[in-house]
Amino acid sequence: MQEKDLKNKLAEPSTDEETFVPPHHSEWKRIGRVFLRRPISLIGLIIVAILVIMAIFAPWIAPYDPLKTNPLNKFAPISSEHWLGTDQLGRDVFSRIVYGARTSLTVGIIAVATGGVIGMAMGLAAAYFGGWVSAIIMRFTDAIMALPGLILILLISGLVGGGIPIVTFALAFGSIPGNCRMMYGQALSIKQRDYVMAARAMGMSSSRVMLTQIFPNAFAPLLVGMTMALGTVVLAEAGLSYLGIGITPPTPSWGVMVNDGQKFLMTDPKLSLIPGAAIMIMVFGFNMAGDGLRDAIDPTLRGIV
């Protein structure tokens, strides 16, 4: 046995620094492996996939029309006919959850993405250029931050009215300062790294330095924060709906459902608990998937896992 080991060693390629080729595998396979290694990120991915499928194929999945009321069958319990029972107007809760995924996911993803892109772009520019550019941007975000989020959103919707696009915009706007500050902090430290110096010294343009050198390295830590923001946004959307400036009532949205159900918390708690659980599962799903994704795209884990 030992002799065989020795022979294997002899047959091994040279470990000379110049000719040594470390073992390498396809990047996609590796990303897949990272996901599989941690079942939790796989679960997250499955949850996200189910939610997205639910949102896209809502009309085919939902057994009933989510808007159709039935005064004869209010507060129906869980049964084979109504999987999650019916609400105070006799609407099928499961169908409303399925359609609600559409609203909540759309509002959530668009708001988080828009707020993220704008906020991060601002933070990146502030960090890279410094001086007066940074002064203007950072004072602007301070100003937004100084206003409590809710007042800001009330202000916007008071000026231009409610509805899904306005809610989405308001929520996106509210998340700009947070993203901006986080990106600013990250980018500021990365700006000092030698590889950014090297890129500048070779004559790379500012926009390219920001996009190819600073951004990819600053983004990863923000990714997980953004998946968490998704939950906050969906809950905020619920709050707005409660104040009557969010999603207009008949449209099913998880936030609206939590609020509507709240009135019947004592008599029929499932009406708010079920959409609440849906929000929770969504946040968990995105969070776990985001966590896994961050590790999967982490280049320092290449060659190790």
Added chain:
Amino acid sequence: MVPVLQVENLKTTFYTEYGVVKAVDGVSFYVDEGEIIGLVGESGCGKSVSVLSTMQLIQPPGRIEGGQVLFKGENILKYDPKGEEMSSIRGGKIAMIFQEPMTSLNPVLTISRQLTEALEIHLDMDRESARQRAIDLLKMVGVPEAERRIDDYPHQFSGGMRQRVMIAMAMSCNPAVIIADEPTTAVDVTTQAQLLELMVDLVTRNHTALIIVTHNLGVVARYVRRIYVMYAGRIVESGPSDEIFERPRHPYTVGLLGSVPRLGEKRGTRKLVPIGGMPPDLIHMPPTCAFLPRCQFKIKKCYEEPWPALRQVGENHFTACFVDIGDKL
């Protein structure tokens, strides 16, 4: 004469997520009273782990798996690492100086507090006399305005001054052995000279044994009488410093000496001879000599036999190599 500190066949293994690392694999060394020795090697060779194991300062996933550490003939590895006997040895009898003083000084305590604490514990001094002794110690290591600066916090000192404070702490309880783990790697060369000169002067005066752990061959050549060269968790060569620099008997030592530029050499008179290849992967160690892939003296036997044991090649001079490279140089 019994050596003041004798390490016998020490083995320390790290059970990491990626595999088992035999960081120290059967290391033996000794230091006599008042002697200055050097433990030399590159990063990852196990020199730091060896001395940390000696002090039982190994944290999980690391584990000391075998061997003896005899302090004045008494095996101190049998003591509980967290027990009272061990803590009275650490600092009181064997003291340590680390590379980065900022991590070994407590940032929220004044220098005075940190210096007097050891004195009160190990030497049973009262507050007032401990403070006076602490001021004397700071003066001894050359901290200017010691009376005032003793109430400062570590961050108020420069890197070199912090290292002086570390030296003062190490000397405070008159230990029999001081272990300095890369004590001057983080400081500049003129500060390095100041600190080493100070350390060597103090241990010589107090007849304290000093173990300098370093990658710097120059430091070893300047201050050390006996050398242990480490590679991949083992000692590959040991002997008197003059002898090793003059007649290295292990290919790795030969390689190290050939690869460092020497101050004062006329430009262009000697091309550096790098050691080819890469440092060993400690997780996937070959059954043979770990230096084999980089060795320029290898013979057939090296591929067929496990890692050779140390054998004597001169007075107090040992090498872990089958080849008599003396004839080939």
Added chain:
Amino acid sequence: MNGKTDEILLEVQDLKMYFPILRGLLRRRVGDIKAVDGVSFFVRRRETLGLVGESGCGKTTVGRCVLRLYQPTAGTIKFNGTDITKIPEGKLKPIRREIGAIFQDPFSSLNPRQTAGSIVADPLRVHNLASGRDLDERVAQLFRMVGLDPRMADRVPHEFSGGQRQRIGIARALASQPSFVICDEPISALDVSIQAQIINLLEELQEKLGLTYLFIAHDLAVVQHISNRIAVMYLGRIVEITSSDELYDNPLHPYTKALLSAVPVPDPKVEKTRRRIILKGEVPSPATPPPGCHFHPRCEIATGECTEHVPPLRDVGGGHYVACFKA
């Protein structure tokens, strides 16, 4: 060898780089850190000038000024006869192509999220020197030139060893075929046995490509090995410039003497015979440097003159310059 060898490629004159110290709510400027305080030197074509000094002496800042990563406070930097301190960033590209840079830490000088091939290709893309198949071919060539297997081009830096990473850094610095390369501590983060590989590589490349180096390092033995001439810096100023051999045989400035004596030689026989000069005190802060000669508070031969006047860098013959009244 073609071209005139004693032609001056880079000439730095009275370079100053002050960083403002800002305090308080209004970020008022309360003082300056004089990182570089009037530095002059030149580098001849195809030679290596070593810039040596301890941390905080301003050697890295000089390198970054020449790379125009910092806009100098005062002074001129003439590259090929053109003062590059006055050129606006937008018009600097042709100069940037001519000056390569190698950085200290191969762990932080390579973008962890870019493949090695893409890192080496960056300068080629930035300067529109190659594209498509041609680009891949050039990258492969550069890989081979620094002793790396081109098959590794799709790996990220983390998959390489320290020495290999520094090779990638060297390939990147040489991609745009510069004539001048600034090496800022290129080997100090590497293991002893790997350092020699990189030093030899740099020497070979210089020979082969006719490069000129500004070699910035704190390790005097390494600098002396690789440089034709050496400039010693102390607290923002150059205290001595001379040829590498002369610096060791006949150092004139008291700081140079102390620095030389502080570097231990890996040979016990040599060590036994050397005189050790142990400096007293520490390097003062560059925010509040002492008046006159910056070295005077630690100098054994300083007199009243040294505390009042800044000694100029004067020629003592044979291209040996020293900034000391007493030397």
